[in-house]
Amino acid sequence: MRKNEQAKVILHEDCGPGYRLLVLDAPQVAADARPGQFVHVKVPALEASALRRPFSIFNAEDGRLEILYKAVGRGTFALNGVRPGETVEVLGPLGRGFPETCRGTPLLVGGGYGVAPLYFLARRLLQTPKLPNPQTPKLFLGGRTKTDLLALDRFAALGVEVFAATNDGSFGTKGFAVVPLDAELARLRAAGADFELFTCGPDGLLKAVSERAVSLGAPGWISVDRHMVCGVGACYACIQRTVTGNARCCVDGPVFKAEELAW
Amino acid sequence: MVKMDVNLGGLRMPTPVATASGTFGYGTEYVGLVDYAKLGAVTAKGIRLDPWPGNPMPRHAEVVGGLVNAIGLQGTGVEAFLSKTLPAYRTVSKVPLIANIWGGSVEEYAAVAARLGDRVEAIEMNVSCPNVKAGGHTFGQDPNVLFEVVAAVRKATARPLLVKLAPNVPSIVPYVKACEDAGADALSLINTIPAMVIDIERRVPVLANRTGGLSGRGVHPVAVKLVYDAHRATKLPILAMGGVYEAKDAIELLLAGATAVAVGTATFTDPGVVAAVHDGIVAYCERHGFASVSDLTGNLQG
Ligand SMILES: Cc1cc2nc3c(=O)[nH]c(=O)nc-3n(C[C@H](O)[C@H](O)[C@H](O)COP(=O)(O)OP(=O)(O)OC[C@H]3O[C@@H](n4cnc5c(N)ncnc54)[C@H](O)[C@@H]3O)c2cc1C
Ligand SMILES: Cc1cc2nc3c(=O)[nH]c(=O)nc-3n(C[C@H](O)[C@H](O)[C@H](O)COP(=O)(O)O)c2cc1C
Ligand code: FES
Numbered sequence: 001m002r003k004n005e006q007a008k009v010i011l012h013e014d015c016g017p018g019y020r021l022l023v024l025d026a027p028q029v030a031a032d033a034r035p036g037q038f039v040h041v042k043v044p045a046l047e048a049s050a051l052r053r054p055f056s057i058f059n060a061e062d063g064r065l066e067i068l069y070k071a072v073g074r075g076t077f078a079l080n081g082v083r084p085g086e087t088v089e090v091l092g093p094l095g096r097g098f099p100e101t102c103r104g105t106p107l108l109v110g111g112g113y114g115v116a117p118l119y120f121l122a123r124r125l126l127q128t129p130k131l132p133n134p135q136t137p138k139l140f141l142g143g144r145t146k147t148d149l150l151a152l153d154r155f156a157a158l159g160v161e162v163f164a165a166t167n168d169g170s171f172g173t174k175g176f177a178v179v180p181l182d183a184e185l186a187r188l189r190a191a192g193a194d195f196e197l198f199t200c201g202p203d204g205l206l207k208a209v210s211e212r213a214v215s216l217g218a219p220g221w222i223s224v225d226r227h228m229v230c231g232v233g234a235c236y237a238c239i240q241r242t243v244t245g246n247a248r249c250c251v252d253g254p255v256f257k258a259e260e261l262a263w
Numbered sequence: 264m265v266k267m268d269v270n271l272g273g274l275r276m277p278t279p280v281a282t283a284s285g286t287f288g289y290g291t292e293y294v295g296l297v298d299y300a301k302l303g304a305v306t307a308k309g310i311r312l313d314p315w316p317g318n319p320m321p322r323h324a325e326v327v328g329g330l331v332n333a334i335g336l337q338g339t340g341v342e343a344f345l346s347k348t349l350p351a352y353r354t355v356s357k358v359p360l361i362a363n364i365w366g367g368s369v370e371e372y373a374a375v376a377a378r379l380g381d382r383v384e385a386i387e388m389n390v391s392c393p394n395v396k397a398g399g400h401t402f403g404q405d406p407n408v409l410f411e412v413v414a415a416v417r418k419a420t421a422r423p424l425l426v427k428l429a430p431n432v433p434s435i436v437p438y439v440k441a442c443e444d445a446g447a448d449a450l451s452l453i454n455t456i457p458a459m460v461i462d463i464e465r466r467v468p469v470l471a472n473r474t475g476g477l478s479g480r481g482v483h484p485v486a487v488k489l490v491y492d493a494h495r496a497t498k499l500p501i502l503a504m505g506g507v508y509e510a511k512d513a514i515e516l517l518l519a520g521a522t523a524v525a526v527g528t529a530t531f532t533d534p535g536v537v538a539a540v541h542d543g544i545v546a547y548c549e550r551h552g553f554a555s556v557s558d559l560t561g562n563l564q565g
Contacts, residue, residue, distance in 0.1 A: 004296060004534060042532065049480045049508055051325050051532055074325075091296070091534075227321050229330065230531045232296070234288035236308070236337045237323045246316055246337060251292075 036097025104194025111201025494520020510543020
């Protein structure tokens with residue numbers, strides 16, 4: 001059940017230039033959170049009538065809710081000023097998330113802050129006990145430069161193998177995350193192994209991953225980022241085109257199946 | 264105990280607080296987040312004869328004091344509304360439902376109203392949407408055209424009929440008269456105000472539709488003025504909306520002449536606004552010794 005919860009800030013720390021980790025004590029929202037879902041946050045320092053800002057659930061564990069975000073504008077810069085002990089209002093969990101099961105190897109593909117929902121997903125996939133062929137997820141992570149590759153330590157702690165790519169070549173492969181992804185896809189197909197694709201990031205990445213999922217006939221789970229107002233399906237601001245017409249990213253998504261999307 | 268129920272042109276509202284069209288989906292989206300017991304009516308998102316895709320993205324821009332939107336009236340057609348959306352609403356809510364309708368022609372307005380029959384508690388005509396070139400704009404900008412379309416819908420429905428007027432007119436009075444003459448039961452005021460936002464770095468309009476409609480906190484004094492003008496010109500009851508964020512805002516609109524108020528954009532930020540407005544009106548009536556919320560309507564001293 002979605003709740004509008006007054007959550008106390010436990011921790012708010014830098015994680016690279018422009019990025020912050022916000023940890024909230026939000027037992028009600030955290031209890032029902034699933035990977036790929038998001039929360040709609042009221043930013044305390046903005047005027048009381050300001051719209052909320054949507055953020056993926058980076059992690060939900062033991063009543064804590066973690067958000068990994070990048071300061072890009074008025075709201076996110078204002079959010080930077082929130083201190084431990086202060087209260088933030090969070091509405092969630094919202095939207096349709098990723099499936100928590102996978103046939104074969106889960107291939108997670110993230111770009112920039114799009115890595116956020118993939119960590120929670122990786123954790124849950126590893127916890128799901130009774131899969132036919134349980135496989136450790138692999139992460140393909142892209143960013144402009146080394147410092148845009150977030151949460152590498154957290155994935156390492158889960159035992160997830162990370163294939164990094166940076167546009168400037170400062171870490172991992174030079175280029176986009178699909179470069180190491182394509183190499184892995186070729187390996188898996190040569191071995192006749194099953195896999196599913198899970199992705200979140202900029203539209204260019206989402207398109208590239210969707211195309212691969214559709215052309216290879218593998219399930220592709222695509223998390224789309226659209227400007228939102230209400231976050232609950234009431235305003236029709238957050239439209240994503242699909243093969244069956246306009247869908248609302250906040251309730252019909254943010255996670256869509258690759259073959260549903262019309263770009 | 265303050266008497267909170269009101270009669271809005273034949274629509275019996277258990278409380279004077281409604282939701283504004285386009286800000287509350289089809290009435291089911293906020294279940295569990297908004298306290299429906301505090302609502303006197305739910306106004307559904309605009310519908311026409313056939314489904315309508317709306318505008319391209321981006322459809323909104325936040326500004327200080329409000330929101331500029333160009334959703335473009337994306338909505339279900341009347342058939343899907345009757346077969347799916349409305350039954351879904353009835354399973355979760357006993358609050359009276361106002362259908363908000365629009366169309367590309369006088370005939371279409373009348374056909375939608377006729378098709379709705381007595382399945383909804385009231386009909387609100389959107390003749391003032393600034394977003395759709397073929398739609399609302401023209402009907403709400405000419406008193407003669409307005410008369411024609413309201414008269415046609417009047418013939419098509421026996422339900423309480425509200426007409427939602429455009430705020431961007433030199434004087435609201437001729438439009439109020441046209442509604443009265445055409446047989447409307449009530450007025451809704453105000454719709455969004457035409458507006459535009461420009462991204463100065465990219466030197467392009469922020470909205471894909473280039474322009475949109477302003478709602479939210481900043482439009483509230485405009486709404487108060489128009490409700491005041493309209494109330495002085497007519498005996499028709501008024502459902503007032505425009506920047507209601509707290510009870511004080513709603514009480515201003517009631518004192519200006521409204522019979523009931525609607526909460527719109529505020530709910531996006533805080534789904535608790537509906538209940539806070541309701542409870543704040545009760546507290547105000549108690550504090551000032553009003554036995555009934557209707558005592559507030561147009562009750563300006565001087
Ligand atoms: C489902 C979902 C999950 C997201 N998860 C994360 C996350 O985990 N970490 C993270 O850093 N960011 C995430 N975002 C993006 C984040 O919501 C925006 O960066 C943020 O809203 C920008 O607000 P602002 O006031 O700083 O920017 P401004 O540009 O000043 O915002 C103005 C308006 O546009 C909206 N807006 C601007 N950019 C975006 C955007 N990219 N997406 C949606 N709305 C936008 C704002 O909400 C606001 O209403 C997510 C977005 C969505 C839709
Ligand atoms: C996103 C959005 C969608 C709207 N859609 C409609 C609509 O379909 N029909 C209509 O008559 N008014 C529509 N409106 C106008 C509102 O019902 C209301 O008149 C206006 O927003 C002023 O009230 P507010 O400031 O409380 O939001 C819409 C407003 C917003 C913000
Ligand atoms: S943000 Fe309002 S419908 Fe999605």
